[in-house]
Amino acid sequence: MKLFFRAKNEKGEEISGEREATDRFALARGLRTEGLTVIYAEPAGKRKKTKIWQIDLFGRVKMKDKIVFASNLSAMISAGLSLSRSLEVMERQTPNKRFKKIIHDVGERVDGGGTLSDSLANYPKVFPEVFVAMVSTAEESGKLPEALKSVSEQLTKSYDLQRKVKGAMIYPSVIVVVMAIIGVLMMMFLVPTLTATFRELNVELPLSTRVLIGVSDFMAGNVILVVLLAFIGIISLISLWRSKTGRIWLDTISLRLPFFGNLTRQINSATIMRTISSLISSGVSMIRTIEITERVVQNHHYKAVMKEAAEKMQKGISLSAVFEAHQNLFPVFVEEVSAVGEETGKLPDMLLKGAIFYEEEVDQVTKNLSTIIEPVLMVVIGVAVGFFAISVIGPMYSLSNAIT
Secondary structure (H helix, E strand, C coil), X not given: CEEEEEEXXXXXXXXXXXXXXXXXXXXXHHHHCCCCEEXXXXXXXXXXXXXXXXXXXXXXXXXXXXXXXXXXXXXXXXXXXXXHHHHHHHHHHCCCHHHHHHHHHHHHHHHCCCCHHHHHCCCCCCCCHHHHHHHHHXXXXXXHHXXXXXXXXXXXXXXXXXXXXXXXHHHHHHHHHHHHHHHHHHHHHHHHHHHHHHHHHCCCCCHHHHHHHHHHHHHHHCHHHHHHHHHHHHHHHHHHHHCHHHHHHHHHHHHHCCCHHHXXXXXXXXXXXXXXXXXXXXXXXXXXXXXXXXXXXXXHHHHHHHHHHHHHHCCCCCHHHHHHCCCCCCCHHHHHHHHHHHHHCCHHHHHHHHHHHHHHHHHHHHHHHHHHHHHHHHHHHHHHXXXXXXXXXXXHHHHHHHHC
């Protein structure tokens, strides 16, 4: 029968075509003699072409979907299902249309003789490098279910950490945005009415009132310009956030801010320690582990430290020594835990314990964050309301004194 196939040559280039063969195994043997490795094959008449452009452009895969995928895939393989069968079940169970197509393509590649790690690596924006590396090592050691379970735990902790921090910042962010909107509306509609009244009374206005009226007159008389400036400001902030220079600047500010600086250190320390622990436990080499961790962390200062660690460890310098040299970024506890782990030969276990400690610290801090931020917000709101009240009531007192 005629079979459609996709294969890779010795240079890693993917080629496709059709060839007569009795079955897929015969096809794979024949192509192997030509230096080709089959990654997908099926009868030519039944071929359903996977549209990669559809997969890449529409929808997105949430972290929860990845966690469920790794966890359920681990459970099914542990229960005795084959990898191909497990992927078919996951494809049917996944409600996310984009993820369903990705799993389908991964399943096709696995059925064609490809490894799970190589198949996942085709989607770097969906499956992070730490995911692929742990699966790849597990395939060599025969511990795929255990590795997938570790991946699920790793992704869960990372997701929980991000969710807690973002959740703690939602309340103050909403308050600030609402205050800004109310302020703009008052400046454009309420203050002009008061301004006309004050001018009719012809009383001497205090400085705060003159400032308030000046800002209001500018905004009311230049609506298009104000909207344009606001738009430019938003675009500039987004560009700053996405640019490398802007990210470095923001990363630096986050480390220097009171309270938030310590929180940033704890979050990054927990992420680095758990990632290194998970990768080493899965059998990934130390240098490779550090290189992957460098790409996992988001803060540029911590990326630089991990890059430095990879270089120094190749020269025989310990990981704990690298942490010790950067105590402005890593708490002393990180260095101590690493040193004990290196001395006892239980580095993954000690780093995991350290990660759990800081994750619990972050959890506690985020729970208390609202009690810390609320008084600050109340002070800011009080100052804004007080300034507005003085600016409005001041002229009325002046008028009252003039009448008496």
